[in-house]
Amino acid sequence: MDALACLMTRRTATRLVEPGPTTEQLAVLLGAATTAPDHKMLRPWRFVVVRGDARATLAGAIAAAAQAVGTLPEPVVRKAAGKATRSPALIAVVAARVESKVPVAEQDASAAAAAQNICLAAHALGLASAWKSVPLPDSAQVRAAFGLADGEELVGWVELGTQAQAAPLPPRPAVPLDRVAAELAVDGTLRPVAAAVPDQVATTAGAVQPVGSARSGPVG
Numbered sequence: 719m720d721a722l723a724c725l726m727t728r729r730t731a732t733r734l735v736e737p738g739p740t741t742e743q744l745a746v747l748l749g750a751a752t753t754a755p756d757h758k759m760l761r762p763w764r765f766v767v768v769r770g771d772a773r774a775t776l777a778g779a780i781a782a783a784a785q786a787v788g789t790l791p792e793p794v795v796r797k798a799a800g801k802a803t804r805s806p807a808l809i810a811v812v813a814a815r816v817e818s819k820v821p822v823a824e825q826d827a828s829a830a831a832a833a834q835n836i837c838l839a840a841h842a843l844g845l846a847s848a849w850k851s852v853p854l855p856d857s858a859q860v861r862a863a864f865g866l867a868d869g870e871e872l873v874g875w876v877e878l879g880t881q882a883q884a885a886p887l888p889p890r891p892a893v894p895l896d897r898v899a900a901e902l903a904v905d906g907t908l909r910p911v912a913a914a915v916p917d918q919v920a921t922t923a924g925a926v927q928p929v930g931s932a933r934s935g936p937v938g
């Protein structure tokens with residue numbers, strides 16, 4: 719798959735089943751994350767891999783955090799905890815801000831780019847992924863599970879595995895460029911971009927079933 723096809727066809731998985739990434743594939747994903755654009759090379763990110771039985775450990779921390787809220791019904795607590803085990807593996811992306819003239823927003827943007835790199839690299843490897851919000855990210859229990867220091871924040875986690883055939887992906891309608899993109903004219907006005915995505919690229923973007931799809935039904 720060429721680079722453009724990879725980024726145009728990446729989709730957020732709807733249900734992730736085994737097989738998950740191998741140890742070697744995880745190293746590739748983490749390596750890809752570290753190539754994110756990074757102003758002044760501060761490396762304002764770090765990553766935590768959770769897979770196998772450690773997912774239950776994370777689920778326990780989320781359950782403890784949800785119970786500590788004191789008002790959440792048991793099914794809500796269970797649902798939050800279950801998010802830790804709904805994929806074979808996940809990589810949490812931590813915005814590890816550094817004291818610098820580079821604004822925190824730029825450092826966090828680099829961490830978000832790292833998360834996207836993980837999603838794209840997974841797709842290139844034939845894996846499916848889903849970037850998800852971390853449940854109860856500000857709780858002491860979840861922060862401790864990921865070893866967060868003061869000032870560090872969770873950007874999210876990227877769930878990894880194989881897209882279950884039985885959970886089709888929703889369509890992703892093309893976004894008209896003139897709605898989201900403008901071009902600055904010499905006279906200082908902003909004019910909508912008139913060009914459209916070329917047919918061949920748009921067709922690639924329209925593909926809804928990514929690689930990383932399980933041939934048989936869900937197994938988890």
Ligand SMILES: Cc1cc2nc3c(=O)[nH]c(=O)nc-3n(C[C@H](O)[C@H](O)[C@H](O)COP(=O)(O)O)c2cc1C
Nearest residue numbers: 728729730731830848849850851852873874887890
């Ligand atoms: C910061 C961030 C947080 C997200 N959190 C969630 C989430 O908690 N649950 C979810 O289903 N999708 C989450 N997503 C994924 C988006 O919902 C997904 O990209 C969107 O549905 C578009 O699908 P696509 O990636 O296939 O185009 C998140 C994406 C980002 C960038």
